[in-house]
Amino acid sequence: MKSAKFAVSVIALAAAAGVAEARDQIQIAGSSTVLPYATIVAEAFGENFDFPTPVVEGGGSGAGRKKLCEGVGENTIDIANSSSRIKQSDIDTCKANGVDEIMEVRIGYDGIVFASDVNGAEFAFTPADWYNALAAKVMVDGALVDNPNKSWSDVNAALPAQAIQAYIPGTKHGTREVFDVKVLEAGCEATGAAEAMKAAGDEKAEGCLALRTDGASVDIDGDYTETLARLDANKTAIGVFGLSFYENNTDKLRVATMDGIVPSTDSIATGEYPVSRPLFFYVKKAHIGVIPGLKEYVEFFVSDEMAGPDGPLAAYGLVSDPELAATQAMIANETPMAPLN
Amino acid sequence: MTDATATQTPPRRGGLLELDARTRRRNAAEARFRLYGLIAVGIGMLALVLLLISVLSSGLGAFQQTSLRLDVTLTEKALDKTGSRDPEVMKKVTTITYGKLLEQALAKTIEDKGIVIDGLSKTDIKDMISKDAAARVRDRVLAHPDLIGETVPFTVLANGRIDGYLKGRVTMDSAQRDSNVSPNQLLLADALRADGTLYKAFNWAFITAPDASELRPEAAGLGVAILGSAYMMIVVLCLSLPLGVATSIYLEEFAPKNRITDLIEVNISNLAAVPSIVFGILGLAIFINFAGLPQSAPIVGGLVLTLMTLPTIIISTRAALKAVPPSIRDAALGIGASKMQSIFHHVLPLAMPGILTGTIIGLAQALGETAPLLLIGMVAFVREYPDAPPEGFFDPASALPVQVYNWTQRADPAFVERASGAIIVLLVFLLAMNAVAILLRRRFERRW
Structure with a gap:
């Protein structure tokens, strides 16, 4: 093993011949939901500062946090973008690899919208409608039965008589987590199915997240562009999108309301629209002062100029965080995040 | 004599120009088979034409x-x-x-x-x-x-x-x-x-400018991706050609035929069939985590693609060496050349067109490869051009196929056009490389 490592290092060194310079650009990886925002900031940062444009990679929230926790040093990334909050297991891995202090930066909120083809029917949903449409087991006349609903009008007489066909994000997406919690679990509670499941011995009501498998609900593992292409092919289907994606494709999509609220940056900021989530990035504190421009980038990201309600991020679809000033102060003081509670 | 043959072969019924039922059946079967072949070629051509039309129609706008x-x-x-x-x-x-x-x-x-x-x-x-x-x-x-x-x-x-x-x-x-x-x-x-x-x-900016964020699809270009791909191809060429040729010459001309060389041969053929993503995982483990090379750098991409291209080059080089007639070697040895002299003065020059063709095809394959690059951080948003080599090999860069993948995921519809435009650029590069391979073969190939 040792000789193998030596041989590889020799090859690497021979190739590196004299290139021992320090890394001078920030490296970022993680959530594909945060990716467009990070690229917008990186681009503006490279234009307006003397530092090189940061390199931003996608790959998913979990993968990004894992990379962040690989250790300290120039070969590890500086920032992990994440569309869900860091988990205790990530923090433990980080600790084990010497990454003791992480700064948690909340950049704003993202909404999740339900949309169909622009020429399709109008939909006004509630979480209960979605639960009754997609769940494996639903309540009918006070008993849990296999989902019998064929069309949206079976679910709720007020909805159009259109066959149920939904394209929802696959389980590897952070978006799915929000869909599970804010739509399916909420619907499960509202219809009373959760209670029936608990009574039947499923104490945590895990059955709430079990979806029907007859093809009415299709997991999309690709990006929103794939969901959009599916909607294009099947005009009567409903797709689940991020708010920013919808805002960039308003000419092709008709958005549905949830609990009577139209999703918009305003209705999400006020908390009226129920299906939203905070977006984060996590900074490796040990790299501040080592990687040139890292603190400046983080400060620039959460500045009012970028992340404020009139900034380019809001123009792209980010819901500005009302507590942005607190985040700015936290970064100025380089306060690491407190333990998760 | 004539009587004997006449009794042995049964007399043919009907004239030579008149077809019997069996001949007609055989002829019909052949005609059908030709038709199947034509249909197969037609379907292939149709698929190609449809692909080109769809790419060109949506990409030329870029x-x-x-x-x-x-x-x-x-x-x-x-x-x-x-x-x-x-x-x-x-x-x-x-x-x-x-x-x-x-x-x-x-x-x-x-x-x-x-x-x-x-x-x-x-x-x-x-x-x-x-x-x-x-x-x-x-x-x-x-x-x-x-x-x-x-x-x-x-x-x-x-x-x-x-x-x-x-x-x-x-x-x-x-x-x-x-x-x-x-x-x-x-x-x-x-x-x-x-x-x-x-x-x-x-x-012109589409060819020269770096990538741009989602707010400005109009400014996005392929500059960094083309440079990154070029750097990787330089690394692949400089490493895989000498390694591949040396391996092939040794295995073909010097190595004794025994179990060990048999094992090596089988493994080289197997390596050629390994899915490319596996090389990406290997590259991540060895070059980045183990040897500490930087992320998103063309040097790592080049090393990974070298591993992938080596078997292709070895196999084609060995085929080219085998195709040189033994009489050339015998003649060289016969007039007193050493084995090395016979190989370098006579066999290798004659095998060169085959070796070059194999190398170029291998490079073209490597140029279009995306999967292994996903794992080593090349699928990134990179706006800074890498420096001139050799330092530039260690700077972050993108690659052409990766840029296509990247752009198809963007929300703004204008990126669809960009992605197809990038495919056109990639196809032009691939066609040019294949054309060079064909030219070399035509120009230098010798028949015996």
Whole structure:
């Protein structure tokens, strides 16, 4: 093993011949939901500062946090973008690899919208409608039965008589987590199915997240562009999108309301629209002062100029965080995040 | 004699020119088989034509881009309040200020030309111009501070939606529903186009410019990706050609035939069939985690692709060496050449066309490879051009196929056109490489 490592290092060194310079650009990886925002900031940062444009990679929230926790040093990334909050297991891995202090930066909120083809029917949903449409087991006349609903009008007489066909994000997406919690679990509670499941011995009501498998609900593992292409092919289907994606494709999509609220940056900021989530990035504190421009980038990201309600991020679809000033102060003081509670 | 043969073969019924049932059946079977073959070729051609039509129809637009000609007044009050022309002070002025100057310039142009559109708002005017434009103007002013105070003609990119309107992607109808463009802007575009302020021209920036964020698809280009791909190909060529040729010569000419060499041979053939993503995992484990090479760097991409290309090159080189007739070797040895002399003076030159063809095909394969690059951080947003080699091998870069993958995932519809445009560029490179391979073979191939 040792000789193998030596041989590889020799090859690497021979190739590196004299290139021992320090890394001078920030490296970022993680959530594909945060990716467009990070690229917008990186681009503006490279234009307006003397530092090189940061390199931003996608790959998913979990993968990004894992990379962040690989250790300290120039070969590890500086920032992990994440569309869900860091988990205790990530923090433990980080600790084990010497990454003791992480700064948690909340950049704003993202909404999740339900949309169909622009020429399709109008939909006004509630979480209960979605639960009754997609769940494996639903309540009918006070008993849990296999989902019998064929069309949206079976679910709720007020909805159009259109066959149920939904394209929802696959389980590897952070978006799915929000869909599970804010739509399916909420619907499960509202219809009373959760209670029936608990009574039947499923104490945590895990059955709430079990979806029907007859093809009415299709997991999309690709990006929103794939969901959009599916909607294009099947005009009567409903797709689940991020708010920013919808805002960039308003000419092709008709958005549905949830609990009577139209999703918009305003209705999400006020908390009226129920299906939203905070977006984060996590900074490796040990790299501040080592990687040139890292603190400046983080400060620039959460500045009012970028992340404020009139900034380019809001123009792209980010819901500005009302507590942005607190985040700015936290970064100025380089306060690491407190333990998760 | 004649009688004997006559009794042995049964007399043929009917004349030679008259077909019996069996012959007819055989002929019909052959005709059917030919038809099947033709149908197969036809389906293949049809698939190719459809692919090309779909790529070309959606991608050719990327080679044209809409620009605006604007006379921008670079006011000293906005750009250099102190009047010191000190670059450090002037750098404090961000692109936002420059964006405002551009907006004023366009508003003035509209006024000067007497264009009147009801309900045209300030945002409508501002959003006609690409967000990339402010950065270009700022760069130029910082490079030439003496421009401040003057009115300078600039050519800046128009917004992606306006570009889409000129290309037919955005219509009045879709603009009604689109929250990123208003019908008023399209009317303004028509008016500006009529007097030549707004025009479409060949888009060199698509080949040279770096990638751009989702807010400005009109500015996105392939510059970094082409450089990254070129760097990787240099690494692959420099490593896999000598390694591959040396391996093949040894195995083909010197190695004893025993179990160990048999094992090596079988493994080389197996390696050629290993899915490329496996090499990516290997590269991540060895080159990045173990040897500590940087992420997203062409050197790592090149090393991984070298591993992938080596078996292809070894197999084709060995085939080329085998095809050299033994008489050449025997003759060389017979007049007293050493084994090495016979190989380097006679066998290798004759095998060269085959080796080069194999190498180029291997490189072309490596050029189009995406999967292993996903794992080593090459699928990233990179805007800085890598330095000149050798330092540049260690700078972050993108690659052509990866850029295609990247752009297909973007939300803005303008990136669809860019992705197809990138496919066209990639196809042109691949075709050129294959053409070189064919040329080399035609030019140097020798038949015995």
